[in-house]
Amino acid sequence: MTTRPTHRRTLQLAVGGTALLLALSACSSSDDSASASSSPSAGASSAGDLKGTVTVFAAASLKESFTELGEEFEAAHPGTKVTFNFGGSDALAASITSGAPADVFAAASPKTMQIVTDAKDAAGEPATFVRNQLEIAVVPGNPENVATLEDLTKSGLKVALCAKEVPCGAAAQKALDGAGLRLTPVSYEQDVKSALTKVRLKEVDASVVYKTDVKAAAGNVEGVEFPESAGAVNDYPIVLLKDAPNASAAEAFIAFVRSDEGGKVLSEAGFLNP
Template sequence: MRKIREWGVATATVLAVVTAGCGSGDATEHTGADHVSGTLIVFAAASLTETFTELGKQFEAAHPGVEVVYSFGASSALAEQINQGAPADVFASAAPKNMQQVRDKGSVTATPVTFVRNRLEIAVPKGNPGRITGLADFGKTEPKLALCAKQVPCGAATETVFETAGITPQPDTREQDVKAALTKVTLGEVDAALVYRTDVEAAGDKVEGIDFPESVKAINDYPVAPLAHAPNAVAAAAFVDFVTSEKAQSVFAAAGFDTP
Protein backbone atom coordinates (compact mmCIF):
# COMPACT_ATOMS: atom_id res chain seq x y z
CA MET A 1 0.00 0.00 0.00
CA ARG A 2 1.39 3.38 -0.96
CA LYS A 3 1.11 6.52 1.13
CA ILE A 4 1.36 9.99 -0.33
CA ARG A 5 2.04 12.68 2.21
CA GLU A 6 2.51 15.92 0.26
CA TRP A 7 0.19 17.03 -2.52
CA GLY A 8 2.75 19.23 -4.22
CA VAL A 9 5.07 16.25 -4.78
CA ALA A 10 2.43 13.61 -5.23
CA THR A 11 -0.09 15.19 -7.61
CA ALA A 12 1.46 13.71 -10.74
CA THR A 13 1.53 10.27 -9.14
CA VAL A 14 -2.08 10.56 -8.03
CA LEU A 15 -3.19 11.71 -11.45
CA ALA A 16 -1.40 8.77 -13.02
CA VAL A 17 -3.01 6.18 -10.79
CA VAL A 18 -6.42 7.83 -11.18
CA THR A 19 -6.10 7.62 -14.95
CA ALA A 20 -5.11 3.98 -14.69
CA GLY A 21 -7.89 3.12 -12.26
CA CYS A 22 -10.84 5.12 -13.52
CA GLY A 23 -11.78 2.66 -16.24
CA SER A 24 -12.47 -0.13 -13.77
CA GLY A 25 -13.79 2.00 -10.93
CA ASP A 26 -16.00 4.53 -12.73
CA ALA A 27 -19.32 5.05 -10.94
CA THR A 28 -21.14 5.23 -14.26
CA GLU A 29 -20.11 1.66 -15.06
CA HIS A 30 -20.67 -0.04 -11.69
CA THR A 31 -23.48 0.34 -9.22
CA GLY A 32 -22.82 -2.16 -6.39
CA ALA A 33 -20.23 -2.99 -3.78
CA ASP A 34 -19.42 -6.23 -5.62
CA HIS A 35 -18.02 -4.13 -8.46
CA VAL A 36 -15.72 -1.92 -6.37
CA SER A 37 -12.40 -1.68 -8.20
CA GLY A 38 -9.71 0.71 -9.36
CA THR A 39 -7.66 3.19 -7.35
CA LEU A 40 -9.16 4.82 -4.26
CA ILE A 41 -7.52 8.05 -3.06
CA VAL A 42 -8.12 8.92 0.58
CA PHE A 43 -7.09 12.21 2.20
CA ALA A 44 -6.94 11.61 5.96
CA ALA A 45 -5.79 13.34 9.13
CA ALA A 46 -2.27 12.43 10.23
CA SER A 47 -3.59 10.94 13.46
CA LEU A 48 -5.39 8.29 11.40
CA THR A 49 -2.19 6.98 9.81
CA GLU A 50 -1.96 3.67 11.66
CA THR A 51 -5.66 2.82 11.77
CA PHE A 52 -6.42 3.79 8.18
CA THR A 53 -3.37 1.89 6.95
CA GLU A 54 -4.72 -1.24 8.65
CA LEU A 55 -8.26 -0.61 7.40
CA GLY A 56 -6.95 -0.02 3.90
CA LYS A 57 -5.38 -3.48 3.92
CA GLN A 58 -8.66 -4.99 5.06
CA PHE A 59 -10.60 -3.05 2.41
CA GLU A 60 -8.23 -4.21 -0.32
CA ALA A 61 -8.58 -7.81 0.89
CA ALA A 62 -12.36 -7.53 0.70
CA HIS A 63 -12.17 -5.90 -2.76
CA PRO A 64 -9.22 -7.47 -4.64
CA GLY A 65 -9.63 -5.05 -7.55
CA VAL A 66 -8.98 -1.98 -5.38
CA GLU A 67 -5.75 -0.19 -4.49
CA VAL A 68 -5.99 2.34 -1.65
CA VAL A 69 -3.68 5.36 -1.91
CA TYR A 70 -3.41 7.68 1.09
CA SER A 71 -2.42 11.28 1.67
CA PHE A 72 -1.94 11.82 5.41
CA GLY A 73 -1.43 15.30 6.84
CA ALA A 74 -2.91 18.17 8.79
CA SER A 75 -6.67 18.34 8.16
CA SER A 76 -6.46 22.07 7.44
CA ALA A 77 -3.83 21.52 4.74
CA LEU A 78 -5.74 18.61 3.22
CA ALA A 79 -8.95 20.66 3.09
CA GLU A 80 -7.12 23.44 1.27
CA GLN A 81 -5.64 20.98 -1.22
CA ILE A 82 -9.08 19.48 -1.94
CA ASN A 83 -10.57 22.92 -2.47
CA GLN A 84 -7.72 23.71 -4.88
CA GLY A 85 -8.63 20.69 -6.99
CA ALA A 86 -6.40 17.90 -5.72
CA PRO A 87 -7.86 14.60 -6.98
CA ALA A 88 -9.30 12.59 -4.11
CA ASP A 89 -12.22 10.29 -3.39
CA VAL A 90 -12.63 10.48 0.39
CA PHE A 91 -11.80 13.05 3.07
CA ALA A 92 -11.45 12.05 6.74
CA SER A 93 -10.85 15.07 8.95
CA ALA A 94 -9.75 15.37 12.57
CA ALA A 95 -12.19 18.24 13.10
CA PRO A 96 -15.62 19.27 11.76
CA LYS A 97 -14.25 22.75 10.99
CA ASN A 98 -12.00 21.49 8.21
CA MET A 99 -14.73 19.28 6.78
CA GLN A 100 -17.00 22.33 6.73
CA GLN A 101 -14.37 24.24 4.72
CA VAL A 102 -14.65 21.58 2.04
CA ARG A 103 -18.47 21.57 2.20
CA ASP A 104 -18.59 25.34 1.85
CA LYS A 105 -16.72 25.04 -1.46
CA GLY A 106 -19.07 22.36 -2.73
CA SER A 107 -16.38 19.69 -2.64
CA VAL A 108 -18.55 17.55 -0.34
CA THR A 109 -22.26 17.23 -1.02
CA ALA A 110 -23.04 14.13 1.06
CA THR A 111 -23.62 14.51 4.79
CA PRO A 112 -20.35 13.75 6.66
CA VAL A 113 -20.49 11.03 9.29
CA THR A 114 -18.66 11.28 12.62
CA PHE A 115 -16.92 7.91 12.91
CA VAL A 116 -14.58 8.37 15.93
CA ARG A 117 -13.58 10.86 18.61
CA ASN A 118 -10.15 11.60 20.06
CA ARG A 119 -8.64 13.53 22.94
CA LEU A 120 -5.27 14.97 23.87
CA GLU A 121 -2.59 13.41 26.04
CA ILE A 122 0.86 14.57 27.12
CA ALA A 123 3.62 12.58 25.42
CA VAL A 124 7.07 12.41 27.03
CA PRO A 125 10.19 10.44 26.06
CA LYS A 126 10.61 7.05 27.69
CA GLY A 127 11.70 7.52 31.27
CA ASN A 128 10.31 11.09 31.34
CA PRO A 129 13.74 12.78 31.61
CA GLY A 130 12.13 16.22 31.84
CA ARG A 131 10.09 15.11 34.85
CA ILE A 132 6.84 16.38 33.38
CA THR A 133 3.90 15.87 35.74
CA GLY A 134 0.95 17.59 34.08
CA LEU A 135 -0.45 20.37 31.94
CA ALA A 136 0.94 23.08 34.24
CA ASP A 137 4.45 22.27 32.97
CA PHE A 138 3.47 23.73 29.58
CA GLY A 139 3.28 27.14 31.21
CA LYS A 140 6.92 26.95 32.33
CA THR A 141 9.96 28.10 30.37
CA GLU A 142 12.36 25.42 31.60
CA PRO A 143 11.12 22.30 29.77
CA LYS A 144 11.46 22.00 26.01
CA LEU A 145 7.94 21.75 24.67
CA ALA A 146 6.23 21.03 21.34
CA LEU A 147 2.69 21.90 20.32
CA CYS A 148 0.75 21.62 17.10
CA ALA A 149 0.28 24.77 15.03
CA LYS A 150 -2.87 26.64 16.04
CA GLN A 151 -4.56 26.23 12.63
CA VAL A 152 -4.54 22.42 12.69
CA PRO A 153 -7.06 20.40 14.75
CA CYS A 154 -4.63 19.23 17.46
CA GLY A 155 -3.44 22.84 17.85
CA ALA A 156 -6.97 24.18 18.16
CA ALA A 157 -7.68 21.55 20.81
CA THR A 158 -4.58 22.56 22.79
CA GLU A 159 -5.72 26.19 22.76
CA THR A 160 -9.03 25.08 24.27
CA VAL A 161 -7.45 23.08 27.09
CA PHE A 162 -5.02 25.89 27.95
CA GLU A 163 -7.87 28.40 28.09
CA THR A 164 -9.83 25.99 30.31
CA ALA A 165 -6.84 25.55 32.63
CA GLY A 166 -5.86 29.24 32.62
CA ILE A 167 -2.37 28.44 31.33
CA THR A 168 -0.31 30.48 28.88
CA PRO A 169 1.77 27.89 27.01
CA GLN A 170 5.47 28.38 26.40
CA PRO A 171 6.24 26.11 23.42
CA ASP A 172 9.69 25.89 21.87
CA THR A 173 8.21 24.71 18.59
CA ARG A 174 4.85 24.48 16.85
CA GLU A 175 4.53 21.64 14.35
CA GLN A 176 2.36 21.39 11.23
CA ASP A 177 0.65 18.15 12.28
CA VAL A 178 0.38 15.89 15.28
CA LYS A 179 2.84 13.29 13.97
CA ALA A 180 5.52 15.96 13.62
CA ALA A 181 4.96 16.99 17.25
CA LEU A 182 5.19 13.37 18.35
CA THR A 183 8.43 12.90 16.40
CA LYS A 184 10.03 15.67 18.46
CA VAL A 185 9.31 13.53 21.53
CA THR A 186 10.47 10.20 20.09
CA LEU A 187 13.75 11.80 19.00
CA GLY A 188 14.26 13.32 22.44
CA GLU A 189 14.30 16.85 21.04
CA VAL A 190 11.65 18.03 23.51
CA ASP A 191 10.64 17.06 27.03
CA ALA A 192 6.95 16.89 26.19
CA ALA A 193 4.33 17.48 23.51
CA LEU A 194 0.56 17.60 23.44
CA VAL A 195 -0.67 14.99 20.96
CA TYR A 196 -3.66 12.69 20.66
CA ARG A 197 -3.73 9.72 22.99
CA THR A 198 -3.98 7.47 19.93
CA ASP A 199 -0.58 8.76 18.82
CA VAL A 200 0.88 7.91 22.22
CA GLU A 201 -0.59 4.41 21.85
CA ALA A 202 0.80 4.04 18.31
CA ALA A 203 4.30 5.07 19.43
CA GLY A 204 4.52 2.06 21.73
CA ASP A 205 7.44 2.01 24.16
CA LYS A 206 9.14 4.97 22.48
CA VAL A 207 7.09 7.41 24.58
CA GLU A 208 5.04 7.55 27.76
CA GLY A 209 1.64 9.17 28.11
CA ILE A 210 0.34 11.43 30.88
CA ASP A 211 -3.41 12.04 31.14
CA PHE A 212 -4.77 15.36 32.35
CA PRO A 213 -8.38 16.22 33.33
CA GLU A 214 -8.75 19.22 31.01
CA SER A 215 -8.57 16.91 27.97
CA VAL A 216 -12.31 16.20 28.26
CA LYS A 217 -12.96 19.86 27.36
CA ALA A 218 -11.46 19.45 23.89
CA ILE A 219 -12.60 16.17 22.40
CA ASN A 220 -12.28 16.14 18.62
CA ASP A 221 -14.99 14.66 16.39
CA TYR A 222 -13.67 13.01 13.22
CA PRO A 223 -16.02 13.28 10.21
CA VAL A 224 -15.62 11.34 6.96
CA ALA A 225 -17.34 11.82 3.60
CA PRO A 226 -16.97 10.92 -0.08
CA LEU A 227 -15.95 13.90 -2.20
CA ALA A 228 -18.34 15.38 -4.73
CA HIS A 229 -15.93 15.05 -7.66
CA ALA A 230 -14.45 11.69 -6.62
CA PRO A 231 -12.70 9.98 -9.55
CA ASN A 232 -13.86 6.64 -8.09
CA ALA A 233 -17.25 7.41 -6.54
CA VAL A 234 -18.30 3.77 -6.11
CA ALA A 235 -15.17 2.87 -4.15
CA ALA A 236 -15.47 6.10 -2.14
CA ALA A 237 -18.98 5.23 -0.96
CA ALA A 238 -17.91 1.67 -0.14
CA PHE A 239 -14.90 2.88 1.87
CA VAL A 240 -16.98 5.34 3.91
CA ASP A 241 -19.42 2.52 4.68
CA PHE A 242 -16.51 0.31 5.74
CA VAL A 243 -14.93 2.97 7.98
CA THR A 244 -18.23 3.39 9.82
CA SER A 245 -18.84 -0.36 10.14
CA GLU A 246 -18.69 -2.37 13.37
CA LYS A 247 -15.57 -4.16 12.12
CA ALA A 248 -13.73 -0.87 11.64
CA GLN A 249 -14.88 0.40 15.02
CA SER A 250 -13.04 -2.45 16.71
CA VAL A 251 -9.81 -1.29 15.03
CA PHE A 252 -10.37 2.28 16.19
CA ALA A 253 -11.17 1.19 19.74
CA ALA A 254 -7.98 -0.88 19.93
CA ALA A 255 -6.02 2.23 18.87
CA GLY A 256 -7.52 4.32 21.68
CA PHE A 257 -10.22 6.24 19.82
CA ASP A 258 -13.60 6.89 21.41
CA THR A 259 -16.72 5.78 19.59
CA PRO A 260 -19.17 8.50 18.52
Protein backbone atom coordinates in the same frame (compact mmCIF):
# COMPACT_ATOMS: atom_id res chain seq x y z
CA MET B 1 -74.71 -37.75 -30.62
CA THR B 2 -72.36 -39.10 -27.97
CA THR B 3 -69.24 -37.40 -29.35
CA ARG B 4 -70.49 -33.84 -28.97
CA PRO B 5 -70.54 -33.76 -25.11
CA THR B 6 -67.18 -35.53 -25.04
CA HIS B 7 -65.71 -32.99 -27.43
CA ARG B 8 -67.09 -30.13 -25.34
CA ARG B 9 -65.62 -31.66 -22.14
CA THR B 10 -62.21 -32.10 -23.80
CA LEU B 11 -62.25 -28.51 -25.02
CA GLN B 12 -63.11 -27.26 -21.54
CA LEU B 13 -60.23 -29.23 -20.04
CA ALA B 14 -57.82 -27.88 -22.64
CA VAL B 15 -58.90 -24.30 -22.04
CA GLY B 16 -58.75 -24.79 -18.28
CA GLY B 17 -55.28 -26.31 -18.53
CA THR B 18 -54.06 -23.43 -20.67
CA ALA B 19 -55.42 -20.90 -18.16
CA LEU B 20 -53.72 -22.74 -15.32
CA LEU B 21 -50.41 -22.75 -17.18
CA LEU B 22 -50.72 -19.02 -17.89
CA ALA B 23 -51.48 -18.32 -14.23
CA LEU B 24 -48.51 -20.39 -13.06
CA SER B 25 -46.30 -18.67 -15.61
CA ALA B 26 -47.45 -15.25 -14.40
CA CYS B 27 -46.77 -16.19 -10.76
CA SER B 28 -43.34 -17.50 -11.69
CA SER B 29 -42.57 -14.31 -13.62
CA SER B 30 -43.76 -12.20 -10.67
CA ASP B 31 -41.64 -14.23 -8.23
CA ASP B 32 -38.57 -13.90 -10.46
CA SER B 33 -39.12 -10.16 -10.70
CA ALA B 34 -39.47 -9.80 -6.93
CA SER B 35 -36.38 -11.93 -6.42
CA ALA B 36 -34.41 -9.81 -8.86
CA SER B 37 -35.51 -6.56 -7.23
CA SER B 38 -34.51 -7.80 -3.77
CA SER B 39 -31.16 -9.12 -4.95
CA PRO B 40 -28.13 -7.14 -3.66
CA SER B 41 -26.87 -6.81 -7.22
CA ALA B 42 -30.07 -5.23 -8.51
CA GLY B 43 -29.65 -1.48 -9.03
CA ALA B 44 -26.38 -1.39 -7.09
CA SER B 45 -22.82 -2.55 -7.45
CA SER B 46 -21.99 -5.80 -5.73
CA ALA B 47 -18.71 -6.33 -3.91
CA GLY B 48 -17.26 -7.95 -7.01
CA ASP B 49 -18.06 -4.89 -9.11
CA LEU B 50 -15.79 -2.57 -7.10
CA LYS B 51 -12.55 -1.86 -8.92
CA GLY B 52 -9.84 0.73 -9.16
CA THR B 53 -8.12 3.14 -6.82
CA VAL B 54 -9.75 4.97 -3.91
CA THR B 55 -7.80 8.09 -2.93
CA VAL B 56 -8.29 9.09 0.70
CA PHE B 57 -7.13 12.37 2.23
CA ALA B 58 -6.97 11.74 5.98
CA ALA B 59 -5.76 13.44 9.15
CA ALA B 60 -2.25 12.40 10.19
CA SER B 61 -3.56 10.85 13.43
CA LEU B 62 -5.47 8.28 11.35
CA LYS B 63 -2.35 6.92 9.67
CA GLU B 64 -1.95 3.60 11.49
CA SER B 65 -5.64 2.70 11.73
CA PHE B 66 -6.57 3.79 8.19
CA THR B 67 -3.58 1.94 6.72
CA GLU B 68 -4.90 -1.22 8.38
CA LEU B 69 -8.45 -0.52 7.22
CA GLY B 70 -7.20 0.06 3.68
CA GLU B 71 -5.49 -3.32 3.63
CA GLU B 72 -8.60 -5.05 4.94
CA PHE B 73 -10.79 -3.28 2.37
CA GLU B 74 -8.50 -4.36 -0.47
CA ALA B 75 -8.59 -7.96 0.76
CA ALA B 76 -12.39 -7.89 0.84
CA HIS B 77 -12.62 -6.28 -2.61
CA PRO B 78 -9.99 -7.75 -4.97
CA GLY B 79 -9.24 -5.32 -7.76
CA THR B 80 -9.36 -2.25 -5.52
CA LYS B 81 -6.47 -0.19 -4.20
CA VAL B 82 -6.67 2.37 -1.39
CA THR B 83 -4.08 5.13 -1.44
CA PHE B 84 -3.68 7.71 1.31
CA ASN B 85 -2.51 11.26 1.70
CA PHE B 86 -1.99 11.86 5.42
CA GLY B 87 -1.33 15.29 6.85
CA GLY B 88 -2.69 18.25 8.77
CA SER B 89 -6.43 18.49 8.17
CA ASP B 90 -6.26 22.18 7.29
CA ALA B 91 -3.63 21.58 4.60
CA LEU B 92 -5.56 18.62 3.19
CA ALA B 93 -8.76 20.68 3.06
CA ALA B 94 -6.92 23.46 1.23
CA SER B 95 -5.60 20.95 -1.32
CA ILE B 96 -9.09 19.59 -1.95
CA THR B 97 -10.62 23.03 -2.46
CA SER B 98 -7.74 23.83 -4.82
CA GLY B 99 -8.70 20.90 -7.04
CA ALA B 100 -6.53 18.02 -5.85
CA PRO B 101 -8.15 14.76 -7.07
CA ALA B 102 -9.48 12.71 -4.16
CA ASP B 103 -12.43 10.47 -3.34
CA VAL B 104 -12.72 10.71 0.45
CA PHE B 105 -11.82 13.28 3.11
CA ALA B 106 -11.48 12.28 6.78
CA ALA B 107 -10.72 15.28 8.99
CA ALA B 108 -9.73 15.60 12.63
CA SER B 109 -12.27 18.32 13.36
CA PRO B 110 -15.59 19.68 12.08
CA LYS B 111 -13.94 23.09 11.59
CA THR B 112 -11.46 21.79 9.01
CA MET B 113 -14.20 19.72 7.35
CA GLN B 114 -16.22 22.91 7.00
CA ILE B 115 -13.54 24.32 4.70
CA VAL B 116 -14.51 21.61 2.20
CA THR B 117 -18.28 21.78 2.72
CA ASP B 118 -18.31 25.58 2.45
CA ALA B 119 -16.49 25.27 -0.88
CA LYS B 120 -19.24 22.85 -2.08
CA ASP B 121 -16.66 20.11 -2.57
CA ALA B 122 -18.49 17.50 -0.48
CA ALA B 123 -20.96 15.13 -2.14
CA GLY B 124 -23.12 14.84 0.97
CA GLU B 125 -23.33 15.51 4.67
CA PRO B 126 -20.15 14.59 6.63
CA ALA B 127 -20.62 11.92 9.31
CA THR B 128 -18.68 11.73 12.58
CA PHE B 129 -17.13 8.27 12.81
CA VAL B 130 -14.77 8.59 15.82
CA ARG B 131 -13.57 11.04 18.47
CA ASN B 132 -10.08 11.61 19.88
CA GLN B 133 -8.72 12.95 23.15
CA LEU B 134 -5.45 14.70 23.94
CA GLU B 135 -2.57 13.36 25.99
CA ILE B 136 0.88 14.67 26.87
CA ALA B 137 3.69 12.72 25.21
CA VAL B 138 6.98 12.71 27.11
CA VAL B 139 10.41 11.15 26.67
CA PRO B 140 10.53 7.53 27.96
CA GLY B 141 11.09 7.51 31.70
CA ASN B 142 9.58 11.01 31.96
CA PRO B 143 12.87 12.55 33.21
CA GLU B 144 11.27 15.99 33.66
CA ASN B 145 8.50 14.52 35.86
CA VAL B 146 5.66 16.01 33.86
CA ALA B 147 2.44 15.12 35.67
CA THR B 148 -0.01 17.89 34.75
CA LEU B 149 -0.81 20.30 31.95
CA GLU B 150 0.48 23.12 34.14
CA ASP B 151 3.87 21.38 34.34
CA LEU B 152 4.35 22.18 30.65
CA THR B 153 4.68 25.86 31.59
CA LYS B 154 7.71 25.24 33.83
CA SER B 155 10.76 27.33 33.00
CA GLY B 156 13.33 25.50 30.92
CA LEU B 157 10.96 22.76 29.76
CA LYS B 158 10.98 22.35 25.97
CA VAL B 159 7.53 21.74 24.53
CA ALA B 160 6.28 21.27 20.96
CA LEU B 161 2.66 21.92 19.98
CA CYS B 162 0.70 21.48 16.79
CA ALA B 163 0.04 24.71 14.93
CA LYS B 164 -3.16 26.42 16.08
CA GLU B 165 -4.72 25.95 12.63
CA VAL B 166 -4.35 22.16 12.96
CA PRO B 167 -7.06 20.33 14.95
CA CYS B 168 -4.64 18.97 17.57
CA GLY B 169 -3.21 22.47 18.04
CA ALA B 170 -6.67 24.05 18.34
CA ALA B 171 -7.66 21.39 20.89
CA ALA B 172 -4.45 21.93 22.89
CA GLN B 173 -5.07 25.68 22.96
CA LYS B 174 -8.64 25.09 24.08
CA ALA B 175 -7.39 22.94 26.96
CA LEU B 176 -4.80 25.54 27.95
CA ASP B 177 -7.34 28.36 27.81
CA GLY B 178 -9.78 26.32 29.88
CA ALA B 179 -7.12 25.87 32.54
CA GLY B 180 -6.08 29.53 32.40
CA LEU B 181 -2.55 28.60 31.31
CA ARG B 182 -0.19 30.32 28.90
CA LEU B 183 2.45 28.31 27.08
CA THR B 184 5.05 29.34 24.54
CA PRO B 185 6.37 26.23 22.78
CA VAL B 186 9.78 25.96 21.20
CA SER B 187 8.06 24.98 17.94
CA TYR B 188 4.67 24.74 16.27
CA GLU B 189 4.30 21.69 14.04
CA GLN B 190 2.10 21.28 10.97
CA ASP B 191 0.58 17.97 12.05
CA VAL B 192 0.38 15.76 15.10
CA LYS B 193 2.93 13.22 13.87
CA SER B 194 5.54 15.96 13.52
CA ALA B 195 4.85 17.11 17.07
CA LEU B 196 5.21 13.54 18.31
CA THR B 197 8.44 13.04 16.36
CA LYS B 198 10.00 15.94 18.27
CA VAL B 199 9.58 13.90 21.47
CA ARG B 200 10.69 10.63 19.88
CA LEU B 201 13.92 12.30 18.75
CA LYS B 202 14.28 13.93 22.19
CA GLU B 203 14.39 17.37 20.60
CA VAL B 204 11.77 18.44 23.12
CA ASP B 205 10.75 17.19 26.56
CA ALA B 206 7.05 16.97 25.86
CA SER B 207 4.30 17.57 23.34
CA VAL B 208 0.50 17.65 23.42
CA VAL B 209 -0.80 15.05 20.96
CA TYR B 210 -3.63 12.53 20.79
CA LYS B 211 -3.95 9.40 22.89
CA THR B 212 -3.97 7.39 19.65
CA ASP B 213 -0.56 8.77 18.70
CA VAL B 214 0.94 7.93 22.09
CA LYS B 215 -0.45 4.41 21.78
CA ALA B 216 0.92 4.00 18.25
CA ALA B 217 4.38 5.11 19.43
CA ALA B 218 4.42 2.83 22.46
CA GLY B 219 7.98 2.28 23.66
CA ASN B 220 9.24 5.46 22.03
CA VAL B 221 7.24 7.88 24.17
CA GLU B 222 5.17 7.75 27.34
CA GLY B 223 1.74 9.27 27.86
CA VAL B 224 0.56 11.55 30.64
CA GLU B 225 -3.20 12.04 30.93
CA PHE B 226 -4.62 15.36 32.12
CA PRO B 227 -8.23 16.16 33.10
CA GLU B 228 -8.46 19.31 30.97
CA SER B 229 -8.37 17.11 27.86
CA ALA B 230 -11.99 16.06 28.51
CA GLY B 231 -13.10 19.55 27.50
CA ALA B 232 -11.20 19.48 24.21
CA VAL B 233 -12.21 16.23 22.54
CA ASN B 234 -12.21 16.32 18.73
CA ASP B 235 -14.91 14.81 16.51
CA TYR B 236 -13.63 13.22 13.28
CA PRO B 237 -15.97 13.59 10.27
CA ILE B 238 -15.69 11.70 6.96
CA VAL B 239 -17.29 12.50 3.60
CA LEU B 240 -17.43 11.48 -0.04
CA LEU B 241 -16.08 14.26 -2.23
CA LYS B 242 -18.19 15.78 -4.99
CA ASP B 243 -15.83 15.05 -7.89
CA ALA B 244 -14.67 11.66 -6.60
CA PRO B 245 -13.03 9.75 -9.51
CA ASN B 246 -14.18 6.42 -8.03
CA ALA B 247 -17.37 7.26 -6.16
CA SER B 248 -18.81 3.74 -5.88
CA ALA B 249 -15.66 2.27 -4.31
CA ALA B 250 -15.24 5.39 -2.17
CA GLU B 251 -18.76 4.99 -0.76
CA ALA B 252 -17.97 1.37 0.04
CA PHE B 253 -14.78 2.38 1.84
CA ILE B 254 -16.64 4.96 3.94
CA ALA B 255 -19.26 2.34 4.80
CA PHE B 256 -16.46 -0.03 5.84
CA VAL B 257 -14.85 2.61 8.07
CA ARG B 258 -18.23 3.16 9.78
CA SER B 259 -19.04 -0.54 10.08
CA ASP B 260 -18.66 -2.62 13.24
CA GLU B 261 -15.53 -4.15 11.76
CA GLY B 262 -14.02 -0.75 11.03
CA GLY B 263 -15.06 0.51 14.45
CA LYS B 264 -13.20 -2.36 16.09
CA VAL B 265 -9.93 -1.38 14.38
CA LEU B 266 -10.38 2.26 15.34
CA SER B 267 -11.31 1.39 18.92
CA GLU B 268 -8.22 -0.78 19.29
CA ALA B 269 -6.15 2.17 18.08
CA GLY B 270 -7.49 4.24 20.97
CA PHE B 271 -10.22 6.26 19.26
CA LEU B 272 -13.47 6.97 21.10
CA ASN B 273 -16.91 6.09 19.76
CA PRO B 274 -18.74 9.00 18.11
